[in-house]
Amino acid sequence: MARIGVFVCHCGTNISATVDVKKVAEIAKGFPGVKFTTDYRYMCSEPGQDLIQKMVKEHNLTRIVVAACSPSLHEKTFRTCTQNAGLNPYFFEMANIREQCSWVHDDREEATLKAIDIVKLAAAKVGKNNPLQTTFIPVEKRVLIIGGGISGIQAAIDVAFNGFETVIVEREPSIGGRMAMFDKTFPTLDCAACILTPKMVEVNQSDLIKLYTYSEVEEVSGYVGNFKVKIRRKARLVDENKCNGCGTCWQRCPVRLPSEFDMNLGKRKAIYVPFPQAVPNVPVIDQEHCLYINKKKCGICKKVCPFEAIDYEQKDEVIEEKFGAIIVATGFTMFDHSIYGEYGYGKYKNVTTGLHFERMLNSSGPTGGKIVRPSDGKEAKKVVFIQCVGSRDEARGMPYCSRLCCMYTAKQALLLKEHNPEAEAYVFYIDIRAAGKNYEEFVERVQDEYGATYLRGRVSKIFQRNGRLMVRGCDTLSGTQIEIDADLVVLATALIARPDAIKLAQMLHIPYDQNRLFTEAHPKLAPVETVTTGVFLTGACQSPKDIPDTVATASAASVKACGLLSHEKLPIDPQIARVDVEICSGCLACQEVCPFGAIEKEEIVDRVTQQKRWVAKIAPSLCNGCGACNTACRPGAIDLDGFTEEQIFGQIESLTADKGDER
Amino acid sequence: MMKVAYYPGCSLHSTAREYDISFQLVCRKLGIELQEIPHWVCCGSSPAHVTSHLLSIALPCKNLILAEEMGLDTVVAPCAACFNRLKIAKQEVAEDSKLKKEVEEVLGKPSAGKIEVKHPLQVIIEDVGLKKVEEMARRKLQGLRVASYYGCLLVRPPSVINFDDPEDPQSMDNLVSALGGEALPWAFKTECCGASFSLSETDIVFELSGEILNEALEAGAECILVACPLCQSNLDLRQKGIEKRRGKKFNLPILYFTELLGLALGMSMRQLGLSRHIVNPSKLLERKLAVT
Incomplete structure (x- = not known):
C-alpha cells in the first residue's frame, strides 16, 4: 500500500490569499493512503524541497503530491526532488491549485473546497502510479537551417564554431536575404553589405557549412536527434561545380527582365546572379523567360561559357538528409x-x-x-x-x-x-x-x-x-x-509572415499565431524554442525583428541546437502510449488520429493461434503522450503510461464514491 | 416584376423632385414596381444622431417596420443619408440586444429584422444588371466625359454598407461605361461636399464643394454624376457662388445617375425633370446623345 505525503504550497499569497491552505492540508489527512500532510510558504524553495525529502525519510513515504502551481512550471523541480528522496521520479503528482484555482476565483470558501478536490484527485492518482524509466535515443550531429538571410547565416556560423556540421537551405539563388538589399543600417549607418558580405564569405568557405541555395525543404519526418528531411534542389541549369562566376553568360544574354532584387526598379537578364556579391557566385537560368527553354532559340549562354557549365537538361533533384536539430530562419x-x-x-x-x-x-x-x-x-x-x-x-x-x-x-x-x-x-x-x-x-x-x-x-x-x-x-x-x-x-x-508559413509550420509540427507568425515555446523563458523539441526559431519568422535582435536570436537558437547535439544520447519522456498486442486487433484507427506519425503497423505471430497478424506499434521517440490513440482504440489495447485508465478511473471514483464525507 | 418598398425621404419630395421623377420613370421602364411606404417618417438624418442615439435608431426602425408590414422584402432609399441611416439602424439593432429592446419599447412593436435596405444604384447593378441596361438603352452617350461622384455616405462605412469600394467606388463608373460614356478616373469620388453645412456654414461648402468641382474639371469632366440629393444641391446650387470666389468658370451640370439612365432608355429631358437644375445640362446632353 502506497504511503502518500501531501505538501500544500502558499506561493507567498498567490495561493494562500484565496485558498485556506491549512484547511486543505488538514482535510487531505483523511484521504485514502495519505500518511502525512503539511503546508509551507514556498514549496519550490530549497528549504521546501528539503522538507519533502526529510518527511519522506521520517514518515517512510512512497508517493508525493505537491499542491502548488501548474506542472508546466515546477513539475520537473519536484520530480527531481522526488528522485533525490530515493523514489522513482514518477511517484509524484502535482495538484495545480494556483492557475486552476486561486488565480481564477474570488470566493475563499469555494476556492478552498475546489482546492481540496484537486488535491484529492492527485492523491487518488499518485497511489496508482507505476515506476517509469527514462529511455534514450541517439543524436545525429548535424543542424539544418531553413533560410539563408542574416538570421540563418549567423546561426550557421555559430553552430559551425561549435564544431557541428550545418546545412543552410535557401530558396533564392543566393544567401543574404533582405539585409543584402539594404543600403546602410541604423543607428550606426554601417554599410549593410560591408558587414554582411564577410559573413556570407565565411559561410561559403567553412568546411562545416554546406549551402543548398535555390533549394526548398519539401518534407520533414522523424524527431529530435533524428530528423529526416527531403530537400528539393531546383534545377539551376548551371553546374555549380564547373561555373566560376566569370559573368560572360549574363553579359551576353539578350533577355532583359525586371530585377526582383532591385524591387523591379532595375533590370536583370534571364541568366543572372541576383547581386554582385552573391554567394554562391553562380548564375541561375530563369526558366520562365529563357529563350532557349521556351522556344529552343538563342542558346548564347551555352555557346559562350568557357567552362561548359550550362546544362539545359538539368532536372530538379530531391535529396534526403538526416539532422539532429532544425533552426527555422525563414524571415518575413x-x-x-x-x-x-x-x-x-x-x-x-x-x-x-x-x-x-x-x-x-x-x-x-x-x-x-x-x-x-x-x-x-x-x-x-x-x-x-x-x-x-x-x-x-x-x-x-x-x-x-x-x-x-x-x-x-x-x-x-x-x-x-x-x-x-x-x-x-x-x-x-x-x-x-x-x-x-x-x-x-x-x-x-x-x-x-x-x-x-x-x-x-x-x-x-x-x-x-x-x-x-x-x-x-x-x-x-x-x-x-x-x-x-x-x-x-x-x-x-x-x-x-511569409504566405507559405503555415505549410512549413505543419511540416515541422510547430504552432503559429493568428498572424501566421511562428510561436515560441514560452514568450519569456523559451523565446527561441518551439513546442517541438529540436526545432528552434530565429529572426523575423517569429515576429518583426531588426538586425541586432535577429542576430541575437540566431546565436541563441544555435546555442540551444548545439546543446542538444553535445549529447551522445537524448532522454525521452516515458509518459507515452503503450500497446497491449494481446488485445490489439490491428485496426489501426490509432494511426489515423496520431498527430505525430508515431504509430506504425508491425507483424507479429499470435501467441495462441500461431498465425501472423498486424498490430500497432508505438515509436517511443515520436510519441508525445497526447492520448489521442488511447481514446480512439476500440478494443482498449492502448494505455498511456503516467495517465493509465486505472489512474484516471481512480480519480473519478475518488470524487464520486463518497460525496459529502468531509464537507 | 420586382416589387420593392420605396422610401423617398424628405429630399425626394422637395429639393430633389427630379431624382424622384427620374428614378420612378426608370424603374417603370426596367420592370421594377415601387410602392411608397404609407405614412413614412423622417429618417432622423444628421440632427437625430447628434441629439439622441435612441432617436437616430428608432426613426429608421419605424420606417423599416412599416416597410416590412407591406409584405415586401426590400426597401429602396435613393437619398444617401436615408440609405445610410436605415442600414446603420438595422445593423445596430441586430447586434445590440439592449438597444433592440429599447427601440421596441419606444415603437411598441417588434423590430424588423428581415427586410433588406438597398440603394437604387445597387438595385440597378445587382438586381437588374448592366447587361440588361445596355440592351435596353435606346440612346448612347457619345463619349460623354463623366466624373462619378459618390459622396461620403453611399459606400461608407464599409462594414455596414458592404457595397462597392469605400475609397474608389466603381458602380456609377461602370454604368457610365455601359451607356457609352467615358468614366473618368479621379481621386475625389468620396470626398465630403460639405453636406448640411450648406445653410449654417456656407463657407465650408464653398471650400469643399469647390475642390470637388475643380478636381472634376481638371480630370476632364463635362458633367458630374451623383447619387445623393445633398451632393447634387451643393455642387449645383452653390456652383455659381464657387465660381465667383475662385474666379474660375466650371459650368459643370450635376446629374443624377437616374437622369442619365432615363435619357439612355429613351425618355426626354422634360419628362425627367432636367429643367429643374441650376446649371443647365441641355446643351451638353443634346450634343452628346445619339439615337442607336
Missing part, C-alpha cells in the same frame, strides 16, 4: 499596400515602399544611389514618408507594431538629406517607437541636425495633380490639415 515578407485605396491602391508609380527606397539609396543599386521618381527617373526632392502602413491596423492590416519602421524611416530620411541636402523629408507617424540602444538619440538627430519634418498624424489621401503626388494628412500636434506636393512617397509597410 512585406505587407502589400495596394489594399489601401487612400494611397492609390498601388496604382501610383511614385508611391513606393521602404525596400524600393533602400535599393535607390544603394550606390550599387538600380539608380546608382540617386533618389528618383520611378515614373520619369527625375530626381525626387520632396519625399513624404508614411509610417505604420499595414501595421497597427486591425481592420485592414496587422494588429501589431512592426517594430523597426520608425527606425528605418528615420534612417532613410537622414540618408535622403545626405544624398541631397536640398531635399525635403516629411515623416507622418502615429508614435515614435525607438526603444533600442542609441535609437531615440538617432531619431532626435534626424529631426534636429538633418531637419526632417516630423508630423504626428495620418495621411488621409494621396492623389495626383498635374503629375505630382498630393499628400493630404493632418498634423494632430498643431491641429492643422497638411497638404504636401511630393515627388515621392515612401510607405513603411508592415513586416508580415
Whole structure:
C-alpha cells in the first residue's frame, strides 16, 4: 500500500490569499493512503524541497503530491526532488491549485473546497502510479537551417564554431536575404553589405557549412536527434561545380527582365546572379523567360561559357538528409499596400515602399544611389514618408507594431538629406517607437541636425495633380490639415509572415499565431524554442525583428541546437502510449488520429493461434503522450503510461464514491 | 416584376423632385414596381444622431417596420443619408440586444429584422444588371466625359454598407461605361461636399464643394454624376457662388445617375425633370446623345 505525503504550497499569497491552505492540508489527512500532510510558504524553495525529502525519510513515504502551481512550471523541480528522496521520479503528482484555482476565483470558501478536490484527485492518482524509466535515443550531429538571410547565416556560423556540421537551405539563388538589399543600417549607418558580405564569405568557405541555395525543404519526418528531411534542389541549369562566376553568360544574354532584387526598379537578364556579391557566385537560368527553354532559340549562354557549365537538361533533384536539430530562419515578407485605396491602391508609380527606397539609396543599386521618381527617373526632392502602413491596423492590416519602421524611416530620411541636402523629408507617424540602444538619440538627430519634418498624424489621401503626388494628412500636434506636393512617397509597410508559413509550420509540427507568425515555446523563458523539441526559431519568422535582435536570436537558437547535439544520447519522456498486442486487433484507427506519425503497423505471430497478424506499434521517440490513440482504440489495447485508465478511473471514483464525507 | 418598398425621404419630395421623377420613370421602364411606404417618417438624418442615439435608431426602425408590414422584402432609399441611416439602424439593432429592446419599447412593436435596405444604384447593378441596361438603352452617350461622384455616405462605412469600394467606388463608373460614356478616373469620388453645412456654414461648402468641382474639371469632366440629393444641391446650387470666389468658370451640370439612365432608355429631358437644375445640362446632353 502506497504511503502518500501531501505538501500544500502558499506561493507567498498567490495561493494562500484565496485558498485556506491549512484547511486543505488538514482535510487531505483523511484521504485514502495519505500518511502525512503539511503546508509551507514556498514549496519550490530549497528549504521546501528539503522538507519533502526529510518527511519522506521520517514518515517512510512512497508517493508525493505537491499542491502548488501548474506542472508546466515546477513539475520537473519536484520530480527531481522526488528522485533525490530515493523514489522513482514518477511517484509524484502535482495538484495545480494556483492557475486552476486561486488565480481564477474570488470566493475563499469555494476556492478552498475546489482546492481540496484537486488535491484529492492527485492523491487518488499518485497511489496508482507505476515506476517509469527514462529511455534514450541517439543524436545525429548535424543542424539544418531553413533560410539563408542574416538570421540563418549567423546561426550557421555559430553552430559551425561549435564544431557541428550545418546545412543552410535557401530558396533564392543566393544567401543574404533582405539585409543584402539594404543600403546602410541604423543607428550606426554601417554599410549593410560591408558587414554582411564577410559573413556570407565565411559561410561559403567553412568546411562545416554546406549551402543548398535555390533549394526548398519539401518534407520533414522523424524527431529530435533524428530528423529526416527531403530537400528539393531546383534545377539551376548551371553546374555549380564547373561555373566560376566569370559573368560572360549574363553579359551576353539578350533577355532583359525586371530585377526582383532591385524591387523591379532595375533590370536583370534571364541568366543572372541576383547581386554582385552573391554567394554562391553562380548564375541561375530563369526558366520562365529563357529563350532557349521556351522556344529552343538563342542558346548564347551555352555557346559562350568557357567552362561548359550550362546544362539545359538539368532536372530538379530531391535529396534526403538526416539532422539532429532544425533552426527555422525563414524571415518575413512585406505587407502589400495596394489594399489601401487612400494611397492609390498601388496604382501610383511614385508611391513606393521602404525596400524600393533602400535599393535607390544603394550606390550599387538600380539608380546608382540617386533618389528618383520611378515614373520619369527625375530626381525626387520632396519625399513624404508614411509610417505604420499595414501595421497597427486591425481592420485592414496587422494588429501589431512592426517594430523597426520608425527606425528605418528615420534612417532613410537622414540618408535622403545626405544624398541631397536640398531635399525635403516629411515623416507622418502615429508614435515614435525607438526603444533600442542609441535609437531615440538617432531619431532626435534626424529631426534636429538633418531637419526632417516630423508630423504626428495620418495621411488621409494621396492623389495626383498635374503629375505630382498630393499628400493630404493632418498634423494632430498643431491641429492643422497638411497638404504636401511630393515627388515621392515612401510607405513603411508592415513586416508580415511569409504566405507559405503555415505549410512549413505543419511540416515541422510547430504552432503559429493568428498572424501566421511562428510561436515560441514560452514568450519569456523559451523565446527561441518551439513546442517541438529540436526545432528552434530565429529572426523575423517569429515576429518583426531588426538586425541586432535577429542576430541575437540566431546565436541563441544555435546555442540551444548545439546543446542538444553535445549529447551522445537524448532522454525521452516515458509518459507515452503503450500497446497491449494481446488485445490489439490491428485496426489501426490509432494511426489515423496520431498527430505525430508515431504509430506504425508491425507483424507479429499470435501467441495462441500461431498465425501472423498486424498490430500497432508505438515509436517511443515520436510519441508525445497526447492520448489521442488511447481514446480512439476500440478494443482498449492502448494505455498511456503516467495517465493509465486505472489512474484516471481512480480519480473519478475518488470524487464520486463518497460525496459529502468531509464537507 | 420586382416589387420593392420605396422610401423617398424628405429630399425626394422637395429639393430633389427630379431624382424622384427620374428614378420612378426608370424603374417603370426596367420592370421594377415601387410602392411608397404609407405614412413614412423622417429618417432622423444628421440632427437625430447628434441629439439622441435612441432617436437616430428608432426613426429608421419605424420606417423599416412599416416597410416590412407591406409584405415586401426590400426597401429602396435613393437619398444617401436615408440609405445610410436605415442600414446603420438595422445593423445596430441586430447586434445590440439592449438597444433592440429599447427601440421596441419606444415603437411598441417588434423590430424588423428581415427586410433588406438597398440603394437604387445597387438595385440597378445587382438586381437588374448592366447587361440588361445596355440592351435596353435606346440612346448612347457619345463619349460623354463623366466624373462619378459618390459622396461620403453611399459606400461608407464599409462594414455596414458592404457595397462597392469605400475609397474608389466603381458602380456609377461602370454604368457610365455601359451607356457609352467615358468614366473618368479621379481621386475625389468620396470626398465630403460639405453636406448640411450648406445653410449654417456656407463657407465650408464653398471650400469643399469647390475642390470637388475643380478636381472634376481638371480630370476632364463635362458633367458630374451623383447619387445623393445633398451632393447634387451643393455642387449645383452653390456652383455659381464657387465660381465667383475662385474666379474660375466650371459650368459643370450635376446629374443624377437616374437622369442619365432615363435619357439612355429613351425618355426626354422634360419628362425627367432636367429643367429643374441650376446649371443647365441641355446643351451638353443634346450634343452628346445619339439615337442607336
